[in-house]
Amino acid sequence: MSEDETVPADVTHEEEIPEDHPRYQDLLTRHRIETGVEKGITHLQGMHAEGRGSAFDYLLGEETIPSADAAERAAAAHLLLADHPVLSINGNVAALVPGEMVDLADATDADLEINLFNRTDERIAAIADHLREHGATEVKGLEADARIPNLDHQRAKVDADGIYEADVVLVPLEDGDRAEALEAMGKTELVIDLNPLSRSPQVAEVPIVDNIIRAVPNMAAHAQELADAGEGELEGIIEAFDREEALEEAEERIRSGL
Amino acid sequence: MSEDETVPADVTHEEEIPEDHPRYQDLLTRHRIETGVEKGITHLQGMHAEGRGSAFDYLLGEETIPSADAAERAAAAHLLLADHPVLSINGNVAALVPGEMVDLADATDADLEINLFNRTDERIAAIADHLREHGATEVKGLEADARIPNLDHQRAKVDADGIYEADVVLVPLEDGDRAEALEAMGKTELVIDLNPLSRSPQVAEVPIVDNIIRAVPNMAAHAQELADAGEGELEGIIEAFDREEALEEAEERIRSGL
Numbered sequence: 001m002s003e004d005e006t007v008p009a010d011v012t013h014e015e016e017i018p019e020d021h022p023r024y025q026d027l028l029t030r031h032r033i034e035t036g037v038e039k040g041i042t043h044l045q046g047m048h049a050e051g052r053g054s055a056f057d058y059l060l061g062e063e064t065i066p067s068a069d070a071a072e073r074a075a076a077a078h079l080l081l082a083d084h085p086v087l088s089i090n091g092n093v094a095a096l097v098p099g100e101m102v103d104l105a106d107a108t109d110a111d112l113e114i115n116l117f118n119r120t121d122e123r124i125a126a127i128a129d130h131l132r133e134h135g136a137t138e139v140k141g142l143e144a145d146a147r148i149p150n151l152d153h154q155r156a157k158v159d160a161d162g163i164y165e166a167d168v169v170l171v172p173l174e175d176g177d178r179a180e181a182l183e184a185m186g187k188t189e190l191v192i193d194l195n196p197l198s199r200s201p202q203v204a205e206v207p208i209v210d211n212i213i214r215a216v217p218n219m220a221a222h223a224q225e226l227a228d229a230g231e232g233e234l235e236g237i238i239e240a241f242d243r244e245e246a247l248e249e250a251e252e253r254i255r256s257g258l
Numbered sequence: 259m260s261e262d263e264t265v266p267a268d269v270t271h272e273e274e275i276p277e278d279h280p281r282y283q284d285l286l287t288r289h290r291i292e293t294g295v296e297k298g299i300t301h302l303q304g305m306h307a308e309g310r311g312s313a314f315d316y317l318l319g320e321e322t323i324p325s326a327d328a329a330e331r332a333a334a335a336h337l338l339l340a341d342h343p344v345l346s347i348n349g350n351v352a353a354l355v356p357g358e359m360v361d362l363a364d365a366t367d368a369d370l371e372i373n374l375f376n377r378t379d380e381r382i383a384a385i386a387d388h389l390r391e392h393g394a395t396e397v398k399g400l401e402a403d404a405r406i407p408n409l410d411h412q413r414a415k416v417d418a419d420g421i422y423e424a425d426v427v428l429v430p431l432e433d434g435d436r437a438e439a440l441e442a443m444g445k446t447e448l449v450i451d452l453n454p455l456s457r458s459p460q461v462a463e464v465p466i467v468d469n470i471i472r473a474v475p476n477m478a479a480h481a482q483e484l485a486d487a488g489e490g491e492l493e494g495i496i497e498a499f500d501r502e503e504a505l506e507e508a509e510e511r512i513r514s515g516l
């Protein structure tokens with residue numbers, strides 16, 4: 001698409017992108033993914049996936065719509081109520097929101113676990129280092145001593161004491177096969193995906209149709225605000241969230257515009 | 259976006275992508291762009307741009323809608339009537355439709371000219387070689403001895419006997435600034451772009467809202483069919499094409515679905 005080419009590619013640091021640029025968020029996102037590819041964190045196809053997401057975000061108005069905010073609050077409540085919440089990290093997530101995921105893990109006492117579609121030891125190590133540089137103390141996904149049933153490929157690999165035994169899992173930017181396999185294991189899935197029609201949000205208990213760079217900090221803010229909430233209040237927030245309505249509102253927004 | 263990750267990334271040749279895959283066209287496109295990046299033809303940001311395009315194509319139904327077919331026929335008529343038609347080639351165009359652009363150039367007696375946003379001698383040479391491997395005999399854009407007025411960056415560079423003096427220019431996947439600058443030079447612009455709201459199709463005489471991998475072969479087919487048509491017939495096809503209606507139909511399709 002043409003619009004992507006209107007800012008030169010020679011921005012070295014994200015601070016060089018003017019904050020008042022009308023497409024600041026999109027340019028920042030693209031720059032972070034590009035840096036991720038260069039660092040070996042993000043697969044080249046992650047650049048394509050991010051471009052795809054950026055078109056949906058453009059149609060969504062590049063803002064957190066009310067139903068997405070409600071989903072993010074419900075997701076925060078799920079994480080706070082969980083016995084063992086895990087935040088799944090792939091190459092795009094690590095490139096886009098490394099510090100923000102660490103903050104969310106801290107706010108909800110969740111584990112961070114790396115899980116890659118195109119898994120190599122080098123990428124796993126690069127992502128673990130990147131997360132630690134952004135404040136992570138423990139990073140799971142390196143052991144990979146358990147398997148998600150009924151799933152081919154490397155992405156079936158998980159940690160036995162991580163995603164395998166988690167009750168609530170945040171899977172941002174996840175592929176449909178894996179989202180379905182996790183759902184079949186009976187886990188409560190929280191999915192971030194900008195296309196409300198793709199399979200991952202369709203199978204999620206909480207589908208969050210929002211840009212991950214807005215969604216994750218907002219989830220952390222909700223979690224911090226709800227830190228002292230009782231179980232009843234958290235359950236009430238979860239009950240009040242209507243996943244069908246959220247998916248419909250997101251699709252309606254994308255289809256019909258503002 | 260998640261859906262992009264459902265086919266493994268280790269496809270080495272495009273023949274390995276199953277033709278009956280429901281997302282064959284998208285996978286083929288992504289593979290060609292990825293190969294382009296690896297070959298030094300396509301800038302990394304081209305992968306992002308293509309991903310962005312793929313989302314619009316998904317919403318469009320991944321088919322050439324009737325108004326796009328009409329635009330492609332009108333564009334073919336413009337190229338056939340032109341005194342000096344030029345087809346502009348950037349890194350994504352070269353990666354996606356090298357042979358198809360050569361065929362279109364042959365069918366309309368047009369020049370092929372390389373023009374890059376992120377211009378380097380290496381990329382220019384790689385693209386020229388790639389086009390020649392796909393049958394191109396003459397490739398312009400290497401001299402770069404003229405400039406498009408009122409345009410910064412490397413993309414102002416054009417050949418004096420190419421785009422600079424052309425009367426009709428096909429600019430696929432072009433950025434808005436350059437499309438506007440060419441329009442200001444009084445050229446008849448034919449633009450291929452999957453987002454009907456971006457500036458390039460908005461300023462084009464003929465906006466073609468279609469995937470380039472469908473659009474270019476279809477333009478060549480129209481040109482071949484119209485090879486013996488008289489001026490009157492070609493002018494009639496151009497007159498009958500309504501650019502506003504085409505833009506509206508494309509937006510309507512993207513917004514409301516099938």
